[in-house]
Amino acid sequence: MKDQPNIRILLVDDEETLLEYLSKRLLKQGLTVKATFSGEQAIEAAKDEHFDVAVVDLKMPGMDGVETQKTLKETQPFLQCIVLTGHGSIETALESGQQEAFQYLLKPVDYDNLVTVIQEAYKKKMEIQETKFREQVEEIYRSGLGAHGIRKAISDLRKIYGIA
């Protein structure tokens, strides 16, 4: 896939074999993938790396999916989360994390469908992020900083937004 943007994905699921194959396929499609096997690991990974989309299993030992996505969004507010739910747990999921998640998908997910949803989530992330970025850049210009100050402020912003 040539015209595909480089989407950075964070996978979080305690089913390691599943992630192994899922990562391989997504990598092959040209996406950047980081696989983590618990909420705690995911949050650790999100400290040093920026992601566009996280795919999070709802039911995990330790920190569950809802908690994980909340914490992830604290460090990376534009990150879009796709939450995988087993059947029947979708209600609890909807109650506890309605605003947070980009979409809930039933396990086992259909791979093609997952890819489509990832792409949609990425698009949404870029839209929000760009709007916000533009707003803040305008803010900086308006603030009347000198050229040097502006450059520094923008580079700080870039860092925050994970834009290279």
Place this chain on the structure above:
Amino acid sequence: MESHSSLQAELKRVKQELASHKIELHQTRGYLQCILQNSEDMIFATDVDGMLVSFSMGGGKALGYSWEDVAGMRVNDLAEDPVSFEQFMTTSSQDGSTVQLDLAFRHKEGGTVYCDVSMINLTNREGQRVGTVGVCRDITLWKKIQEDLVRIDRLAEIGRIAAGVAHEINNPLAVIGEASGWAGVVVGEAKGLSPEDRQELEKAAKEISHQTKRCRNITHQLLDFARDSAPAKTEFDVHDLLKQSISLLKPDLKHTPIEIDLKFMPEPLRISSDPRLLEQVFVNFITNAIYAVREKGKGRIEIRTAKTDSDVEITFKDNGIGIPAENQQKIFELFYSTKPPGKGTGLGLPICRNIVKKLGGIISFDSKPGVGTSFTVRIPVS
């Protein structure tokens, strides 16, 4: 002279007494007749040999026989097990009366009729036994309800177990699906494979993926069915939900000459109900309609909405293959499907029915083989 008049008086008195006895007898007979005609119970009388001499209307209703049918029959011939019935009658005649629960009679048309029976000796003025009277209460329906309850209980238990199993199977299923997907990718690019081998392996990997999806559909549907959460009400527009359901089925509609014709009311149809449950219902009806139309080659599906003061009505009408008359009463049965393995689970309509019931609505349908089918869901506005 005096004795004559006293005789006259005596005769008059006897006559009067007789007349009043006659009236009493008449009344008693009327009373008896009334009981025999109107009691729901089966009441019979036999002579000393067990030959039927009277058989009530209730008996006729319960066993399907008229008096003409049974006149001259022995009562134990009506029982499913005449021998043990005979024994029971003998005990009863010795003890004066007996009660037996749950005795089986045979219906004229076949089938078993269960009764609780009490028998009483019929005696004459000298206290000699001249026959037997039996009062039998038909408990067949009651027994059936009890059996149904037990079965429903067992079904519910099976449902819970099945849901648990389906849930557990989902995880390995997901792994199989991903692994086979990956295998397909690798085989597609592997070097050193002969074209035939590559083709074979690709085909095999695809087949595994395909069958995994099939399993997933089953587990999802089963879990849908078993899920028993209370409906979560929100307000939404039925038209939006219908459009959303259709778009979910886009992949199914691709490459098929099926026309979907939306005959919606002009104004939005806002109701307060559970949209996620209702979406399942819509998707199931549309999926079935697509299949029915495709079986025929091509056709159209009409989705129509209407509203009364308290209800909304959504009709899914297709001009597909239709449902043969003899199948029409079975389509809501669990696991009933006429589709080839892999195409049907027989869970769709039972799920629809459960959900619609939960939402306080009803489903009706109408189908002509070869012409088409329409399913109508009617649910309350709130």
